[in-house]
Amino acid sequence: xxxxxxxxxxxxxxxxxxxxxxxxxxxxxxxxxxxxxxxxxxxxxxxxxxxxxxxxxxxxxxxxxxxxxxxxxxxxxxxxxxxxxxxxxxxxxxxxxxxxxxxxxxxxxxxxxxxxxxxxxxxxxxxxxxxxxxxxxxxxxxxxxxxxxxxxxxxxxxxxxxxxxxxxxxxxxxxxxxxxxxxxxxxxxxxxxxxxx
Amino acid sequence: xxxxxxxxxxxxxxxxxxxxxxxxxxxxxxxxxxxxxxxxxxxxxxxxxxxxxxxxxxxxxxxxxxxxxxxxxxxxxxxxxxxxxxxxxxxxxxxxxxxxxxxxxxxxxxxxxxxxxxxxxxxxxxxxxxxxxxxxxxxxxxxxxxxxxxxxxxxxxxxxxxxxxxxxxxxxxxxxxxxxxxxxxxxxxxxxxxxxx
Numbered sequence: 001x002x003x004x005x006x007x008x009x010x011x012x013x014x015x016x017x018x019x020x021x022x023x024x025x026x027x028x029x030x031x032x033x034x035x036x037x038x039x040x041x042x043x044x045x046x047x048x049x050x051x052x053x054x055x056x057x058x059x060x061x062x063x064x065x066x067x068x069x070x071x072x073x074x075x076x077x078x079x080x081x082x083x084x085x086x087x088x089x090x091x092x093x094x095x096x097x098x099x100x101x102x103x104x105x106x107x108x109x110x111x112x113x114x115x116x117x118x119x120x121x122x123x124x125x126x127x128x129x130x131x132x133x134x135x136x137x138x139x140x141x142x143x144x145x146x147x148x149x150x151x152x153x154x155x156x157x158x159x160x161x162x163x164x165x166x167x168x169x170x171x172x173x174x175x176x177x178x179x180x181x182x183x184x185x186x187x188x189x190x191x192x193x194x195x196x197x
Numbered sequence: 198x199x200x201x202x203x204x205x206x207x208x209x210x211x212x213x214x215x216x217x218x219x220x221x222x223x224x225x226x227x228x229x230x231x232x233x234x235x236x237x238x239x240x241x242x243x244x245x246x247x248x249x250x251x252x253x254x255x256x257x258x259x260x261x262x263x264x265x266x267x268x269x270x271x272x273x274x275x276x277x278x279x280x281x282x283x284x285x286x287x288x289x290x291x292x293x294x295x296x297x298x299x300x301x302x303x304x305x306x307x308x309x310x311x312x313x314x315x316x317x318x319x320x321x322x323x324x325x326x327x328x329x330x331x332x333x334x335x336x337x338x339x340x341x342x343x344x345x346x347x348x349x350x351x352x353x354x355x356x357x358x359x360x361x362x363x364x365x366x367x368x369x370x371x372x373x374x375x376x377x378x379x380x381x382x383x384x385x386x387x388x389x390x391x392x393x394x
Contacts, residue, residue, distance in 0.1 A: 064366065067376075186265075
């Protein structure tokens, strides 16, 4: 059985975009399976007393992040546009991602949402944008409604509890066994560890 | 003339230790000169409303950082011991570093201080520890007193003003031309840019 790497991402997170666009290919090169784990950072940030993204709360850190993202996207050949507002509300996208996971199509759906948001600067709380991403991922129309069921809402809440239990405080994060890695900068280290197990 | 990379570090900063121990050798490989720029993060953190290190204020982030440092130091063959208290008070060390810079011995002095602090867990506000670092760096005893002059105190204050002007919000940071890079993870990117200019 292939070893696994858990990939915890938040749709509003710029650096999650970087990892989402490369993790599947990178994991395959290492013979690893990716477990896609959507979650919301809002409750975790709120518990730390943050009312918005730290990139908005701390302006010099925010200015730096946008420039850092520009440079990294340029070097990786990824399009990059800043969505307005930032951070985007990723609640509906995260619920849809859980449905897509049930249907074994989470990876293409997640990439479609991040590409809309940070590649084209689109609003990912807009149902029309999400419907386009759903279609891009080859998912069936009629399954979209499942994202609004109590079961899916509860499943996303449970994701948040699992994230806290795993010690997560930001995104993207990677979990391999008991080891936590934070940030796209640590993806290669996490992959190397997973492949060595 | 060799191109330059400015290395902004804070003695209390764990990730500054990582960069301090490798930047000179890495810069030499790229044909670059390092400008060693000590500064204090305290005033910058205080302006953001932080009363201590974010690694103390946000416990899950702190737990992660210590494990991350353990892993990184192990992979680089660097000793690592957590100093108590954390963060250490790096004021005296930073003033001494400015004197060492005047005497063209800042690199070995900075490495000696970081090795004492994070390699052996020593208290770098202790004058005896600092005197040993001073000696390790081959600096003359009589020059130590210069760290307590008004001129040196003012020079460190000016470093803080320059850091804010450069947009710094954490350490280590690297400045190449107008480009700012934050974190030991960005050192290679900063070196590559500097070498390309």
